[in-house]
Amino acid sequence: MVDHEVLRVFCSADGRFGNRLGVVLDGPAVAARDERQAVAGKLGFSETVFVDDAERGLIDIYTPTLRLPFAGYPCVGAAWLLGVPELVTAAGTVAVRRDGEVTWIAARADWAPPRTLREYGSSSEVDGLEVPPPGEWIYAWARTDVPGDASFGADVVGVRARGFPGRADGIDEDEATGAAALLLTAELGRPLVVTQGRGSQIFTRPRADGLIEIGGRVSR
Structure with a gap:
């Protein structure tokens, strides 16, 4: 299995719960979409993020069965992990900010x-x-x-x-x-x-x- 991080996103105030997110930091090592889909299926998390360029915040998001242009909790988790001012998704550029222990992203509803x-x-x-x-x-x-x-x-x-x-x-x-x-x-x-x-x-x-x-x- 490809090397990956596992985060919990949207934890409660006492640090519990949160949705588990797989993050493959070396996205280029799994370049093909069908390979990424297979990895996401094997990991079995609601969503898995592939980081294609950590400095630019370029990411690619998959559920166990399909690719998503944008998703909320993977973006929040990736923003926290990468520490970048923005993320680049297939849907568009997502602004990032931090306020204490809370990581925020900004996106369009559509x-x-x-x-x-x-x-x-x-x-x-x-x-x-x-x-x-x-x-x-x-x-x-x-x-x-x-x-x-x-x-x-x-x-x-x-x-x-x-x-x-x-x-x-x-x-x-x-x-x-x-x-x-x-x-x-x-x-x-x-x-x-x-x-x-x-x-x-x-x-x-x-x-x-x-x-x-x-x-x-x-x-x-």
């Missing part, structure tokens, strides 16, 4: 892969959902109280969410999904504090220039 955003009446309804059959990528969410460690202002929305990729690739539920949170932020037009999966935490902020920021904590 870069995100399609997701079905399905609102529920309470967090308990979201918690009680069974994994749906394969077919569509479902982001189940409900409004909830904002966690006490967030200070985003009066307009912030607290969200409880779960993500079901529906790809039949062995990932029945995503622990944390930046692109889906980006789409929900675009729909609501407000900053979010999202608690997803077992306890991962995602922050988002719409910007005046039309971009949306996605932020979170990253750990090895």
Whole structure:
């Protein structure tokens, strides 16, 4: 197996949880797309990043079964690991900034892969959902109280969410999904504090220039 790092992206405030991300730092050693797809399938993470140029932040993103022009949590994880001011993805250039322990990226909502955003009446309804059959990528969410460690202002929305990729690739539920949170932020037009999966935490902020920021904590 090719050498790779494993990160946890969108960790909780106490450093737990987060979605596991594979990062192949020597991307040119696995140059062909079919080879990269095979590596991503063998690793079996929700997504794997291949770094083609660490100084430029040039990356390539794969799920176990397909290539993605852009995805949120791989970009946050790669930005944290590489320490670059921007990332270059197939969808476009992603701005990066850091604020304490939180790494932020900024992207366009139309870069995100399609997701079905399905609102529920309470967090308990979201918690009680069974994994749906394969077919569509479902982001189940409900409004909830904002966690006490967030200070985003009066307009912030607290969200409880779960993500079901529906790809039949062995990932029945995503622990944390930046692109889906980006789409929900675009729909609501407000900053979010999202608690997803077992306890991962995602922050988002719409910007005046039309971009949306996605932020979170990253750990090895």
